[in-house]
Amino acid sequence: MSIEAVIFDIGNVLIEWQPERYYDSVVGEDRRHRVFDSVDLHAMNDRIDRGENFRDVVYETADLHPEIRDDIRIWHDSWLKMASPAIPHSVRLMRALQAKDIPVFALTNFGVETFALAQTEYDFLNEFNRAYVSGHMKVIKPDADIYAQLEADCGIAPDRLLFADDRMDNIEAAAARGWKTHLFEGPSGWAKRLVTERLLSEEEAT
Structure with a gap:
């Protein structure tokens, strides 16, 4: 055929598409491990991929974890730099x-x-x-x-x-x-x- x-x-x-690599470059590998171990950011991204609003999902997740809020918001605010x-x-x-x-x-x-x-x-x-x-x-x-x-x-x-x-x-x-x-x-x-x-x-x- x-x-x-x-x-x-x-x-x-x-x-x-290597988010961990980008996080390592901006927050360092040790902090990236702490962030990714605390929150399943790939599962968060699955919600976006299923059609939920990009900003709403990332910022909602960030607000649930105030100690790493800024780290999580990187996923939204610097997304194009991750997808490259x-x-x-x-x-x-x-x-x-x-x-x-x-x-x-x-x-x-x-x-x-x-x-x-x-x-x-x-x-x-x-x-x-x-x-x-x-x-x-x-x-x-x-x-x-x-x-x-x-x-x-x-x-x-x-x-x-x-x-x-x-x-x-x-x-x-x-x-x-x-x-x-x-x-x-x-x-x-x-x-x-x-x-x-x-x-x-x-x-x-x-």
Whole structure:
């Protein structure tokens, strides 16, 4: 079966997403450990990715922990600095596919407001043929419903979709539905997969 659409996750596929690294740079590793051990900031972020308001969730969480209020608010106030930098080779691969009229979709755990903010910083986030953003869909990967919603909307058979994501649980959920999948561990491996699938030539995948 030939691939009819290629689907990119965004965090750690097109844009680096390493909040701990950013916190280490601004508050130091020791304090970051104290903050992250005190509050599950990734669980807080899941609420945003499910569609709750970005500022409201972060500031509400911060107010519940006054001793580290300012540290938690960094998640909102410096979010673009956490969601950086772009991964240029991945962006080139996305655009190379589209140059060959191969549709490229996004399937991403992203808040409504954070995705809109990221689009102001990264122009390629405005270039997907279709963008499936969890905050708008009210469900996050790896819940089966998010994959079902994408299938229903695009109308492409699961075995004609190729999906790259950096998390094994997200990959396994897609594979269980019959999608072709690639565990993203760096753009060079993803480039080789696209060549193997005969979607790009080696020259196009550089």
